[in-house]
Amino acid sequence: MCAGILATLILVVGAAGGLWASVSLSSGQAEISDFYSWQGEIPREPGTLLRSTAYDGQTPEGSTAYLILYSTTYSDGSAAVASAVVAVPDDPAEVATAVAWQHGTTGVTQGCAPSLTADALTEDSIPGIGEIVSRGWAVVATDYPGQGTSGKYPYLVGEGEGRATLDGVRAAEELLAEDFAQVMLWGHSQGGHATLWAAQIADSYAPELTITSVAALSSASDPLALAQDILSRGSSAVIPIITAYVLVPYAMEYDDIDLEAMARPGGVVIAEQVASRCATSATGLVSVLSVSAAQSDGPLFDLDLSSGPAAERLAENIASGDFSAPLFLGQGTDDEVIPLSIQRSLAENTCTTGHMVTEREYEGRTHMGVIASDSPLIDDLWSWVDSVLNGTVSSTC
Numbered sequence: 001m002c003a004g005i006l007a008t009l010i011l012v013v014g015a016a017g018g019l020w021a022s023v024s025l026s027s028g029q030a031e032i033s034d035f036y037s038w039q040g041e042i043p044r045e046p047g048t049l050l051r052s053t054a055y056d057g058q059t060p061e062g063s064t065a066y067l068i069l070y071s072t073t074y075s076d077g078s079a080a081v082a083s084a085v086v087a088v089p090d091d092p093a094e095v096a097t098a099v100a101w102q103h104g105t106t107g108v109t110q111g112c113a114p115s116l117t118a119d120a121l122t123e124d125s126i127p128g129i130g131e132i133v134s135r136g137w138a139v140v141a142t143d144y145p146g147q148g149t150s151g152k153y154p155y156l157v158g159e160g161e162g163r164a165t166l167d168g169v170r171a172a173e174e175l176l177a178e179d180f181a182q183v184m185l186w187g188h189s190q191g192g193h194a195t196l197w198a199a200q201i202a203d204s205y206a207p208e209l210t211i212t213s214v215a216a217l218s219s220a221s222d223p224l225a226l227a228q229d230i231l232s233r234g235s236s237a238v239i240p241i242i243t244a245y246v247l248v249p250y251a252m253e254y255d256d257i258d259l260e261a262m263a264r265p266g267g268v269v270i271a272e273q274v275a276s277r278c279a280t281s282a283t284g285l286v287s288v289l290s291v292s293a294a295q296s297d298g299p300l301f302d303l304d305l306s307s308g309p310a311a312e313r314l315a316e317n318i319a320s321g322d323f324s325a326p327l328f329l330g331q332g333t334d335d336e337v338i339p340l341s342i343q344r345s346l347a348e349n350t351c352t353t354g355h356m357v358t359e360r361e362y363e364g365r366t367h368m369g370v371i372a373s374d375s376p377l378i379d380d381l382w383s384w385v386d387s388v389l390n391g392t393v394s395s396t397c
Contacts, residue, residue, distance in 0.1 A: 030116035035067060035083075036148045042079040043071045046163065047170025047206070055085050057118035060133040063087045065121055070171030072145060074152070075159035075253065083148035084168040085115040086175060087129070087139040097137040098180045100169050101126045102187030102194035106147070107278035108155045108245050113148035114141065127188075127371045127378055138176070142168040144194070146249075155249040156223045158317045159201065161194035166206040182212040184385070185325075188371055189338070192219025196319035196346075203323070213388045215328040215381060218338055218367050221321075221346045224314035228305050229339050240300040241274050247301075247310070248275035256309040267300040321350035326393050327357045328384050330377045332365025351397035358384055359396050 035053055043050075048071040055065035065087045072082045088095060103125070106112040114120040120141060123129060132139055144164045146153030154160025165185065173179050187195030199214045220226055223246070230242055248271055251257040259268045305311045321327060327350060331343045340361065347359040360380055362370050370377050387393040 030111050030113070032111055032116065032148065036069065036110075036113075036150075038069060038081045038149065042081060044079070046071050046073050046079075047167035047174075049171040049174040050081065052175055055115070055121070057085075057120055059121050060087060060130050062090050063121075063133045064090060066175060067115055068168075068171050068175055069149070070167055072164045072167035074145070075154065075157055075163070080145040080151055080160075080164075081149045082142060082145040082164045082168065083113060083115055084140055084142040084171070085120045086141075086172050087121050087133060088176065089133045089136050089138070092136050094178060095136065095138045095176060096181040097135070097184070098169055098172060098182075099132050099137055099139050099184045099186055100165055100195075100198070101129075101139060101141040102161070102165055102185070102191030102198070103141065103143075104187075104189030104191050105155075105245070105279055107275075108146075108153045108249050109276050109278065110147060110150060112278035113143035115143050115148055123373055127373070127375075128381065131382065138172060138180070140168050140172045152252040153249050154253065156190065156193055156220060156246060156314075156317055157249065157253050158193065158197035158319060160253070161190075162197035162199075162201045163205060165194055165198035166202060166209060169209060170206065180209070182210050184213045184215070185211060186215040186217070187219070188217040189367065190220050192216035193221055193223070193317075193319055195219070196221055196321060197317075199323040199325060199327075200320055211323070211325045213328070213385060214323065214325050215330070215384075216319075216346075217329075217377070218331045218335055218370055219319070219329070219343065219346070220338055221319040222342045223317050224305065224311060225318075225342055225345075226338060227314055231303065231305060240271070243301050243303065244271035244274040245279075246314075247303075248272060250310070250313055254309070254313050257313060258309075262303055262310070263301050264299070270300060319346065321346050321355065321357075322353055324355065326384075326388050327355065328360070328381060329357065330360045330362065330370060330380065332362045332367065332370035334364055335367045335370070337367040347396070351395070356393060356395045357397055358393070 050069040052066045052068045055067045059065040068084050072080050074080050103114050142164050145151050185195045185198050195216050202211050251259045329343050347357050350357045
């Protein structure tokens with residue numbers, strides 16, 4: 001890791017409220033091995049394990065880790081292939097519980113998959129993973145399709161993210177040749193959005209999985225409100241970068257999202273170049289610098305989110321919080337990425353449905369600081385998990 005580049009990018013992006021990852025910055029985009037390339041027919045049954053191999057990165061003490069490739073489906077039902085990394089405790093021999101972890105923004109292209117890195121299973125990437133493994137539970141961390149594997153990436157496309165999450169758990173069950181008695185869904189930032197969507201579609205998409213608890217941390221649960229907030233922050237090189245991260249995948253996902261109509265002449269080329277770079281690599285800084293230069297002639301995008309296809313598509317990907325499992329929401333009061341009002345609104349809306357919600361706010365914690373190892377959120381999350389397991393969980397509604 002290049003600390004100077006990391007510090008520079010945090011200063012540039014943090015000042016503008018950039019939507020960046022839950023992992024550390026690397027010096028370049030990861031190399032994609034042949035493992036991630038699937039040339040055969042994709043099985044019609046989603047969640048089918050296609051192949052597995054040992055994961056050679058860092059692993060929690062007392063665990064064995066695997067890379068897996070599995071079938072899933074996009075939001076329109078078409079077949080896709082996704083990758084994930086799975087950590088399994090060495091003892092006990094049978095694993096009854098799985099925690100499905102959904103990662104935050106790393107980028108929107110193939111080389112940005114966390115499983116391509118050596119630290120996908122560290123505390124920095126998955127808070128509490130050591131405790132998870134020590135309890136004898138498995139961890140399933142999807143990359144979503146389009147990261148690691150080829151194809152379109154369902155960035156803030158709730159149905160696609162949710163399906164990839166649930167299908168990763170199914171594939172892990174096949175890997176271990178056993179069914180999990182319970183599944184917990186956890187995620188941060190973009191991964192919080194994926195987590196909420198996985199929970200709300202689980203009954204219809206994967207009814208055989210027993211979802212017992214859901215934790216969405218600093219969640220991008222309302223993509224429309226988040227996008228409107230980012231656009232309101234004024235002129236910055238980071239704003240068109242985030243816009244490209246959303247619009248390029250949305251244009252691939254939805255026929256009515258027309259990049260040409262939303263960008264100034266030449267803007268589409270720049271947007272596609274930006275979307276080809278990972279937020280967690282040094283090339284993310286290249287995007288900041290190149291967009292800064294390009295914007296000297298005016299904004300790259302002319303985007304009105306009060307109405308129109310982009311606003312409608314973002315709105316249809318708002319997470320509802322409508323599911324029966326207890327929900328934990330946690331966010332820092334100094335979150336520079338996602339407005340705290342989004343979590344508060346989700347908590348309020350979920351409370352009106354009568355569901356069990358525990359909402360926590362952490363004074364002085366930033367977007368990433370709230371899941372740091374010294375954050376009080378970590379202990380609160382475990383206390384909440386234990387209360388769910390022993391039947392004493394209470395709501396903050």
